[in-house]
Amino acid sequence: DADVTQTPRNRITKTGKRIMLECSQTKGHDRMYWYRQDPGLGLRLIYYSFDVKDINKGEISDGYSVSRQAQAKFSLSLESAIPNQTALYFCATSDFGQTGELFFGEGSRLTVL
Amino acid sequence: ILNVEQSPQSLHVQEGDSTNFTCSFPSSNFYALHWYRWETAKSPEALFVMTLNGDEKKKGRISATLNTKEGYSYLYIKGSQPEDSATYLCAFIQRPGTGANNLFFGTGTRLTVIP
Numbered sequence: 001d002a003d004v005t006q007t008p009r010n011r012i013t014k015t016g017k018r019i020m021l022e023c024s025q026t027k028g029h030d031r032m033y034w035y036r037q038d039p040g041l042g043l044r045l046i047y048y049s050f051d052v053k054d055i056n057k058g059e060i061s062d063g064y065s066v067s068r069q070a071q072a073k074f075s076l077s078l079e080s081a082i083p084n085q086t087a088l089y090f091c092a093t094s095d096f097g098q099t100g101e102l103f104f105g106e107g108s109r110l111t112v113l
Numbered sequence: 114i115l116n117v118e119q120s121p122q123s124l125h126v127q128e129g130d131s132t133n134f135t136c137s138f139p140s141s142n143f144y145a146l147h148w149y150r151w152e153t154a155k156s157p158e159a160l161f162v163m164t165l166n167g168d169e170k171k172k173g174r175i176s177a178t179l180n181t182k183e184g185y186s187y188l189y190i191k192g193s194q195p196e197d198s199a200t201y202l203c204a205f206i207q208r209p210g211t212g213a214n215n216l217f218f219g220t221g222t223r224l225t226v227i228p
Contacts, residue, residue, distance in 0.1 A: 042220035104156035
């Protein structure tokens with residue numbers, strides 16, 4: 001089983017619908033992140049959380065919200081999806097320790113029609 | 114938001130060729146640099162974590178160097194193989210301080226190795 005698990009892996013929805021992407025991890029890391037990937041734009045940070053009580057906006061947080069339900073769970077919501085939110089979404093975790101490398105989930109491909 | 118640049122954006126090489134690409138980052142407040150390998154339909158995986166000026170890391174045919182004073186890192190692939198085809202991402206990590214996010218990705222170099 002993957003250390004960082006995202007659900008759903010693929011989702012097609014319509015404009016205006018509420019969508020939730022879920023992420024859970026078994027690595028015991030405090031830090032969790034949601035990134036969005038669009039062709040040619042690399043990985044852009046949506047929200048991040050350094051511990052259960054900490055939620056921070058990233059560079060493209062408009063139209064998104066998050067919830068850190070537990071150390072192991074970090075969910076991303078699109079309250080009213082729009083077509084330009086069609087993208088590949090990645091959850092990631094890291095340890096604040098020495099290296100801080102990110103461990104990524106498998107990605108969730110979202111299409112908003 | 115910090116500017117982390119990678120070049121070239123993409124390249125095609127023949128199997129057996131050696132290649133290299135660059136990650137440029139701010140030379141101030143350096144803490145670490147990460148290289149990730151991202152294969153199509155998979156998630157990015159860390160290749161190297163580099164922290165010291167002059168660091169050289171190696172994993173098989175892939176190696177990386179780091180120059181924090183001038184703000185660049187090179188990734189080298191010796192004798193490229195088709196399985197090396199992937200996007201290679203670098204991430205600059207700024208010295209931790211205020212609790213804000215301190216990790217910034219480049220846009221990646223997409224490598225295609227032609228058999």
